Amino acid sequence: xxxxxxxxxxxxxxxxxxxxxxxxxxxxxxxxxxxxxxxxxxxxxxxxxxxxxxxxxxxxxxxxxxxxxxxxxxxxxxxxxxxxxxxxxxxxxxxxxxxxxxxxxxxxxxxxxxxxxxxxxxxxxxxxxxxxxxxxxxxxxxxxxxxxxxxxxxxxxxxxxxxxxxxxxxxxxxxxxxxxxxxxxxxxxxxxxxxxxxxxxxxxxxxxxxxxxxxxxxxxxxxxxxxxxxxxxxxxxxxxxxxxxxxxxxxxxxxxxxxxxxxxxxxxxxxxxxxxxxxx
Amino acid sequence: xxxxxxxxxxxxxxxxxxxxxxxxxxxxxxxxxxxxxxxxxxxxxxxxxxxxxxxxxxxxxxxxxxxxxxxxxxxxxxxxxxxxxxxxxxxxxxxxxxxxxxxxxxxxxxxxxxxxxxxxxxxxxxxxxxxxxxxxxxxxxxxxxxxxxxxxxxxxxxxxxxxxxxxxxxxxxxxxxxxxxxxxxxxxxxxxxxxxxxxxxxxxxxxxxxxxxxxxxxxxxxxxxxxxxxxxxxxxxxxxxxxxxxxxxxxxxxxxxxxxxxxxxxxxxxxxxxxxxxxx
Numbered sequence: 001x002x003x004x005x006x007x008x009x010x011x012x013x014x015x016x017x018x019x020x021x022x023x024x025x026x027x028x029x030x031x032x033x034x035x036x037x038x039x040x041x042x043x044x045x046x047x048x049x050x051x052x053x054x055x056x057x058x059x060x061x062x063x064x065x066x067x068x069x070x071x072x073x074x075x076x077x078x079x080x081x082x083x084x085x086x087x088x089x090x091x092x093x094x095x096x097x098x099x100x101x102x103x104x105x106x107x108x109x110x111x112x113x114x115x116x117x118x119x120x121x122x123x124x125x126x127x128x129x130x131x132x133x134x135x136x137x138x139x140x141x142x143x144x145x146x147x148x149x150x151x152x153x154x155x156x157x158x159x160x161x162x163x164x165x166x167x168x169x170x171x172x173x174x175x176x177x178x179x180x181x182x183x184x185x186x187x188x189x190x191x192x193x194x195x196x197x198x199x200x201x202x203x204x205x206x207x208x209x210x211x212x213x214x215x216x217x218x219x220x221x222x223x224x225x226x227x228x229x230x231x232x233x234x235x236x237x238x239x240x241x242x243x244x245x246x247x248x249x250x251x252x253x254x255x256x257x258x259x260x261x262x263x264x265x266x267x268x269x270x271x272x273x274x275x276x277x278x279x280x
Numbered sequence: 281x282x283x284x285x286x287x288x289x290x291x292x293x294x295x296x297x298x299x300x301x302x303x304x305x306x307x308x309x310x311x312x313x314x315x316x317x318x319x320x321x322x323x324x325x326x327x328x329x330x331x332x333x334x335x336x337x338x339x340x341x342x343x344x345x346x347x348x349x350x351x352x353x354x355x356x357x358x359x360x361x362x363x364x365x366x367x368x369x370x371x372x373x374x375x376x377x378x379x380x381x382x383x384x385x386x387x388x389x390x391x392x393x394x395x396x397x398x399x400x401x402x403x404x405x406x407x408x409x410x411x412x413x414x415x416x417x418x419x420x421x422x423x424x425x426x427x428x429x430x431x432x433x434x435x436x437x438x439x440x441x442x443x444x445x446x447x448x449x450x451x452x453x454x455x456x457x458x459x460x461x462x463x464x465x466x467x468x469x470x471x472x473x474x475x476x477x478x479x480x481x482x483x484x485x486x487x488x489x490x491x492x493x494x495x496x497x498x499x500x501x502x503x504x505x506x507x508x509x510x511x512x513x514x515x516x517x518x519x520x521x522x523x524x525x526x527x528x529x530x531x532x533x534x535x536x537x538x539x540x541x542x543x544x545x546x547x548x549x550x551x552x553x554x555x556x557x558x559x560x
Contacts, residue, residue, distance in 0.1 A: 001397075001433040001434040002401070002434065003348070003396065003397040003399060003401050003402050003405070003434060004348045004381055006397045006432055006433050006434050007347055007348065007377050007380045007381070007394075007396065007397065008380040008381045008382065008388065009380070010380065010394060010432070011377070011379065011380025011387075011388035011389075011390050011394070012380060012382065012388045014388070014390045014392075014394070015380075015388045015389065015390060016388075038433070039433055040430040040431050043429060043430025043431065043498070044430055046429070046430075046496055046498060047394075047429050047430060050429070050500055051390070051391075051392050054392065054533075057504075057533050060504065060533065060534060060535055061298070061535040064534075064535065067504065071493055071495065074495060074496075075495075076493070076495045077495040077496045077498070077500065078495070078496050
């Protein structure tokens with residue numbers, strides 16, 4: 001086969017994701033006439049994945065352990081090869097901001113990892129989710145405007161039997177993002193951070209929900225382990241819903257909590273200083 | 281840039297990356313030079329100001345030397361400009377193609393170097409281009425061996441035969457990327473050390489070292505990992521037989537590497553010189 005045609009075919013595969021997908025789905029279609037010449041389409045597909053990986057090197061600053069974890073799980077090239085189609089379509093929409101590129105990549109990983117054949121895929125997912133939470137918090141801080149808040153006298157809110165307390169609105173002190181993990185991602189990330197190259201996975205399964213909490217006015221991130229109830233309440237608290245609203249939302253979601261119980265649970269979070277009460 | 285005399289111990293430098301200018305500033309005299317990509321300077325000229333205080337070697341991935349499409353006059357002029365500005369002793373370019381012909385006016389631009397078809401026709405093409413480019417830049421062009429990740433239809437030569445024939449027909453000097461060579465040997469199933477016996481080592485003026493990753497049953501270049509023991513063993517073997525002028529550590533995909541690690545790696549290369557059997 002002449003070199004111009006060979007180079008042209010390979011270059012087209014590496015530039016046009018749709019063309020590569022088509023050739024990959026229909027092997028032999030690229031064969032010239034009836035000759036035996038055929039391209040290593042799987043090899044080209046993997047190389048396309050390698051190129052997509054290299055194009056995501058700038059994300060290593062925010063997702064260093066994600067890259068390390070993908071490599072450790074042995075799925076790095078395969079995952080990026082699968083991303084080629086979607087990434088090409090994204091690039092076709094125009095210049096990519098760092099935020100857009102990052103979000104697209106994270107969503108792709110969280111969608112794809114459960115389908116990848118690797119016994120470590122669930123750990124990689126935890127690492128991705130952990131680093132995504134941290135990245136998202138940094139984005140929120142950069143974009144945040146600090147709204148004023150009125151804090152009411154806590155003495156008014158000691159009793160769940162006081163009907164007026166049900167009108168009070170809990171607010172989160174700062175920003176909290178929550179996510180569920182199959183192990184403690186902080187342990188995973190610490191292991192991955194200690195190596196340059198491929199580090200070992202050595203972590204026990206331990207289902208947990210972690211809150212990534214940035215207190216308003218502080219740049220110190222706090223991790224809080226949450227139970228299912230606290231996670232649910234924090235997902236409903238939005239600075240506008242009062243206790244009664246929150247109770248109604250819980251019951252709508254199939255959690256049969258009376259308003260009094262909702263109030264007590266929220267008060268626990270206030271005692272932990274995660275929430276504050278504000279007047280209706 | 282002042283090169284050591286022939287036969288003396290080579291200089292040891294770093295490929296440009298996010299942390300390199302800070303490392304060079306904070307550890308003056310540890311690295312002898314920085315190898316900077318032409319594409320980096322062309323896209324972000326302010327990079328040059330950050331590297332004013334250290335000698336530079338210019339590295340390039342834009343000439344598509346083994347491809348059928350010539351670089352544009354603008355690209356040639358820009359390379360010449362930066363060759364002048366950096367006072368580079370040579371311009372390292374990949375023995376590869378980047379552009380492929382398309383049926384329309386535009387070409388397929390892979391944006392990354394691809395190992396070419398290794399055939400008489402491509403040897404002729406490279407030789408013609410080297411002869412044509414000779415003297416166009418203030419510094420000579422040297423050629424870097426590409427890693428081979430998949431077979432290219434129409435290839436009739438091994439990579440060593442291919443490079444050897446180009447050397448036979450020109451006086452081109454070489455950049456021996458030992459990691460690329462090791463990867464090619466692993467992927468194609470030959471003994472790297474035995475093959476290096478037939479390599480035109482007398483033409484080698486620069487050596488590259490970087491990490492390796494095994495993913496999806498293929499060995500890949502990995503500038504986010506340190507060079508493995510096998511590559512350092514090849515370095516020792518080569519230094520027993522020839523004296524390049526420079527050895528570059530390509531650890532430039534990471535946002536940061538601990539300074540102590542870099543210092544240790546640079547020292548290790550110096551030790552390899554000291555331990556080698558070849559006298560100055």
